[in-house]
Amino acid sequence: MTAPRAFHPLARLLHWTMAVLVLTMLFIGVGMVSTVSSKHQWLLAIHKPLGITILLLVVLRIMVRLRFQPPALPADMPALMKFAAHASHWLLYALMLAMPLIGWAMLSAGGYPVMLSSSWRLPAILPASPVLFAWLREAHQYLAYLFFLTILGHMGAALYHALIRRDDVYPSMTTGFPAPVEIAEKPLEHIEPPAPEVLPPSDNAG
Amino acid sequence: MPDSSDTSPPPHPFLRWTVIAIAVTVLALAFAYVAGWLTPQRLTPQRMVSDLQTNSGLYPGFRRNHAKGVCVAGYFEGNGAASAYSTASVFEKARTPVIGRFSIPGGNPYAPDGGTPVRALGLRFNLPNGQQWRTAMINTPVFIVSTPAAFNQLTVATRPDPATGKPDPARAGAFFASHPETAAFLGWAKTNKPSASFATDRYDALNAFYFVDTHGQQHAVRWRFEPEAKDEAGAGPKADDNDYLSQDLRQRLATTPQRWHLLVTLAAPGDPTNDATKMWPADRTTIDAGTLVIESEQAQDNAPCRDINFDPTILPAGIVISDDPLLPARSAAYADSYLRRTREEARLPGVAHADTPKPETK
Numbered sequence: 001m002t003a004p005r006a007f008h009p010l011a012r013l014l015h016w017t018m019a020v021l022v023l024t025m026l027f028i029g030v031g032m033v034s035t036v037s038s039k040h041q042w043l044l045a046i047h048k049p050l051g052i053t054i055l056l057l058v059v060l061r062i063m064v065r066l067r068f069q070p071p072a073l074p075a076d077m078p079a080l081m082k083f084a085a086h087a088s089h090w091l092l093y094a095l096m097l098a099m100p101l102i103g104w105a106m107l108s109a110g111g112y113p114v115m116l117s118s119s120w121r122l123p124a125i126l127p128a129s130p131v132l133f134a135w136l137r138e139a140h141q142y143l144a145y146l147f148f149l150t151i152l153g154h155m156g157a158a159l160y161h162a163l164i165r166r167d168d169v170y171p172s173m174t175t176g177f178p179a180p181v182e183i184a185e186k187p188l189e190h191i192e193p194p195a196p197e198v199l200p201p202s203d204n205a206g
Numbered sequence: 207m208p209d210s211s212d213t214s215p216p217p218h219p220f221l222r223w224t225v226i227a228i229a230v231t232v233l234a235l236a237f238a239y240v241a242g243w244l245t246p247q248r249l250t251p252q253r254m255v256s257d258l259q260t261n262s263g264l265y266p267g268f269r270r271n272h273a274k275g276v277c278v279a280g281y282f283e284g285n286g287a288a289s290a291y292s293t294a295s296v297f298e299k300a301r302t303p304v305i306g307r308f309s310i311p312g313g314n315p316y317a318p319d320g321g322t323p324v325r326a327l328g329l330r331f332n333l334p335n336g337q338q339w340r341t342a343m344i345n346t347p348v349f350i351v352s353t354p355a356a357f358n359q360l361t362v363a364t365r366p367d368p369a370t371g372k373p374d375p376a377r378a379g380a381f382f383a384s385h386p387e388t389a390a391f392l393g394w395a396k397t398n399k400p401s402a403s404f405a406t407d408r409y410d411a412l413n414a415f416y417f418v419d420t421h422g423q424q425h426a427v428r429w430r431f432e433p434e435a436k437d438e439a440g441a442g443p444k445a446d447d448n449d450y451l452s453q454d455l456r457q458r459l460a461t462t463p464q465r466w467h468l469l470v471t472l473a474a475p476g477d478p479t480n481d482a483t484k485m486w487p488a489d490r491t492t493i494d495a496g497t498l499v500i501e502s503e504q505a506q507d508n509a510p511c512r513d514i515n516f517d518p519t520i521l522p523a524g525i526v527i528s529d530d531p532l533l534p535a536r537s538a539a540y541a542d543s544y545l546r547r548t549r550e551e552a553r554l555p556g557v558a559h560a561d562t563p564k565p566e567t568k
Contacts, residue, residue: 027240033542034242034250036354036535041519041527044537110544111513112520113338119523121336130513134552137545148237156230163222 005168006176008068014061015173018054022096025050026148033141048103049116055100062093074167085157088150095147099140101125106136249355251538255546257361262313266550267560270543272326274317275309276404276452277509280463280500282331288470288495291425292417294524295333297495302331306500307511308404308455311344318448323398325451327409327431328516329498337522340514342536343409343431345401349482350391354535360385387483403454405435405464413518413536414479414528417470426473426528428486431466431498455503466498479528515544 007015025047032043073082107114108124109132115121126132162170171177216222235244242248255270265273281301288297296302307328310319324344331339351357363381364373382388401407410430417425458464472491478484506512519527519537527533550560
């Protein structure tokens with residue numbers, strides 16, 4: 001089994017959509033807890049439905065990731081860099097999944113009604129408990145900081161690939177090589193992986 | 207388009223590294239700015255609560271304000287009169303279970319009841335559809351200030367002097383002189399002696415809200431709970447009794463449930479919804495929307511009300527907040543107080559633990 005050169009278009013669409021949503025979410029979260037102005041209320045009103053949207057999207061994204069093989073990292077990348085790439089991607093997936101669930105669980109433990117709008121309520125997923133609330137609320141905050149730092153690293157690494165190494169990594173998540181390349185043209189919508197002439201066999205898609 | 211076979215060093219490497227560094231730094235700085243880390247002068251909920259905590263001292267596990275209180279339970283029986291103005295099911299002819307908490311202001315859970323004329327009532331209505339209505343009220347028709355910033359300045363201006371244990375009169379006086387909106391509250395405080403019973407007080411939501419009717423029409427309202435018990439005259443606590451309020455409540459509830467009427471006042475056009483220091487004229491239409499019946503009380507140490515944050519912005523469909531700037535500040539600050547005390551309850555690392563013994567001296 002060999003890997004395609006670029007990410008599937010659906011994977012790319014999900015990546016960039018969620019990049020915007022997750023960054024928005026992190027800024028909303030850190031902003032709403034540090035203001036006493038009316039922003040506190042409307043940011044809070046966005047934070048909860050947006051969190052559930054991200055939860056649904058990341059479930060879809062995991063399915064897309066499992067269904068469509070991602071491109072392999074360039075073979076000439078140092079082992080440590082490859083490890084950092086794989087580890088940070090696992091961490092990003094874990095945080096995308098965990099943060100909405102922790103937020104939901106935290107509100108449940110705090111005894112709050114989990115309102116996504118003025119009348120749309122999600123059920124509690126934990127019993128009311130101040131001890132659970134405190135742990136989950138702390139986890140939500142510090143994992144958010146970890147999330148943001150990981151995204152900063154991810155962004156820096158992506159730009160490093162784009163500007164310094166100038167390898168396939170950056171276009172594999174952006175344009176997906178639409179220009180005529182030396183391989184036979186294949187529509188990107190195809191479900192089976194495109195022809196693998198250019199890349200060496202994948203070691204591990206991560 | 208470069209590809210993986212391009213291994214030549216990039217042109218202008220310094221410029222390229224600079225672009226990467228700027229991109230990462232700008233995003234990190236934006237995050238730090240939004241978090242308030244670059245603007246220490248910003249009034250944050252953490253600062254409001256820390257200032258309250260500085261005034262009263264730290265009592266781990268307790269609320270940072272209104273620390274002294276007693277848990278109660280009962281129900282609200284709507285009569286349908288407010289249903290023309292709000293779709294909230296609590297106003298229909300039905301019983302809604304209520305958990306509540308009577309309290310006095312300040313961060314000291316051992317403060318003497320007679321030290322303040324202010325009494326407070328927090329309520330949480332559990333609606334059948336799982337929604338909640340939370341409200342936190344005090345026994346004055348107006349609040350002392352109209353903005354979060356003024357409240358924080360008041361907190362700082364009335365900070366007890368370490369030497370005397372009392373606020374510096376000059377400093378407090380200067381604050382009140384520069385905040386004429388406090389006059390209505392101060393006038394009330396001057397003429398109202400500390401009451402002898404939680405049961406005979408009225409409790410006023412202070413902030414305006416909007417009721418939303420079936421047509422989506424909003425109606426500006428204020429509400430208060432008016433007691434049926436009116437026997438205050440002549441009754442009074444003994445001078446050396448610091449905890450008479452909870453004892454009085456226990457005695458009353460041992461024989462009779464205590465009842466309050468929910469009175470909802472409808473604003474006329476032009477009545478301010480964003481200023482809790484201003485009363486609406488007395489001739490405004492007022493609806494008796496139902497009866498609050500308090501049936502039982504429990505010490506707050508281990509009763510259901512302990513773990514409730516009476517955030518007044520937690521509302522069922524049919525009620526929404528107004529533009530009163532105190533409401534988001536209350537929500538934000540209450541959340542921080544709730545986090546602090548639950549952290550202490552959970553014995554998280556780095557915080558005082560909730561089971562710290564009661565101090566020996568006052």
